Amino acid sequence: MHSVLDRALDCVVGALGKTTDTTGVTLHRSPDTGRARLADRAFDFNSAVPSGVRLEMLTDATELELDARLTVVLPLGMPSTGSAFDLVVDGELREPVVATEQSPIDPAFFDPATGSPEAGPAEPATVRFRIGPRAGERRVEIWLPVTPAVTLIDVRVPDGASVRPAPPSGPLWVHYGSSISQCSDADRPTATWPAAVARSAGRSLVNLGLGGQCQLDPFMARAVRDLPASAISLELGINVHNADSMRERAFVPAFHGFLDTIRDGHPSTPVLVISPIVCPAAEQRPGPTLVGPDGMVRTVDRPVELALGALTLARIRALLSEHVEQRRKDDDDRLQLMDGTTLFGPDDVADLPDGLHPNAAGYARMAERFLPLSFGGAGAFG
Structure with missing residues (x-):
């Protein structure tokens, strides 16, 4: 050898x-x-x-x-x-x-x-x-x-x-997200939901799903901007909630700034924004989140006076929906929104062992649901 x-x-x-x-x-x-x-x-x-x-x-x-x-x-x-x-x-x-x-x-x-x-x-x-x-x-x-x-x-x-x-396996799909996209609980590398979708759709994948780190960092927006992507997806919101890193006032312009940077390099590339999947502890309560002694994710109690502008997952989904629609009205018709609960919702929580991260079966289900909504004939990238 x-x-x-x-x-x-x-x-x-x-x-x-x-x-x-x-x-x-x-x-x-x-x-x-x-x-x-x-x-x-x-x-x-x-x-x-x-x-x-x-x-x-x-x-x-x-x-x-x-x-x-x-x-x-x-x-x-x-x-x-x-x-x-x-x-x-x-x-x-x-x-x-x-x-x-x-x-x-x-x-x-x-x-x-x-x-x-x-x-x-x-x-x-x-x-x-x-x-x-x-x-x-x-x-x-x-x-x-x-x-x-x-x-x-x-x-x-x-x-x-x-x-x-080897030559590329297909057109480049760039995906940015959180641990929900890094998928460390998948049972093999090709069983993460982005990898499974990419292989089924004949796409070459760059997976920028980073556990805990989907914070709309400007340098990550520039990285997406500079890649020769034919399709871009952004799974947003859960890490902002987990870390309690932004309130509404900061989250909205950070979201627009992230997309503005991507559009500098990809003015007409299809971009799909994916709002958070279900997380029962965080739906109506702001972050930060911690892991309890039972291994389950929980939110932290805070005084009511400190909750003004703090983000719940329900509010993050509403903001993403509102501001994607605003950008579409501003002539960005290549931008679309996917409600994350259509990929993994309240009926799927049995496959959410820590209350936050899907297990291997959950990731397989996410791939099955995402594929026709994205790379199918009528999907976001179809």
Whole structure:
């Protein structure tokens, strides 16, 4: 076997940046400059979780090995089920390959006041993909995991074999959102709802769903603006509520500013705004949200006098509906709104184990519902 790491990095699809140090190469789903200026641990971690990031290559290799450091958020001492990789050969999805070697970090790592620990010790994982007997070049996709942050250390193929970038799998769909779009509870990389939709619709995906980080950051708007997208979707609102990061006065202009920036680069590209899916604890109560001892999401009580202008999910949906309609009246007829509760609503809460995040079955249902409403003949991108 010989290393093809540099060539494999040329085959990466779905990442916007990367950092290289003595431990390897970390692929990021955010621009390097914006991330550095923000300097936020939680943002950095979720940017390095490669949801939707994959290697798309043409290769005559019969097998491929990948060395990676997999860092997971897990209370130290808690067991993990491992990290799943997906292999697709000439369009055929194979069984997932699961790596169990992981480096845990405690959730307290993200609290700057705790002096929390770095990643716990673990050997890098070596993941082997059996592509099959050589029959000339084949299109091979390796979808990286959706739960850990991943640092690539090496990629190897048998002596005499080679890899080169494959052509795009279809027109580019760029999706921006929250953990509901990062989908760390999906049971495999191709089972996140954006990945499932993209594969069914014949689209190449860039998934900018970042857990906890969908805050209408201007540098993320510029990232969407600068990508050659043929379709754009924006799943908005839940993280603004979770963090209690904006009140109505700030949320409305931030929403318009985000869209204005995107329209600078995409004046006529279809854009679909998706309002929040159901979250029972947050429907009629403003944030912030915390996780209780039972593992369920709950809101924080606040004095009535501090609630003026605070955002509930019901209010966020109403504002998004009102201001999308305003922009449409201002001649942006390529902008549409999807009510998030049509993707995952009150009848689906049994698949909302923590009251906020769908489980694997919930994400599958979201994909089934989103596909005809977006890439179907009469859908937003049809």
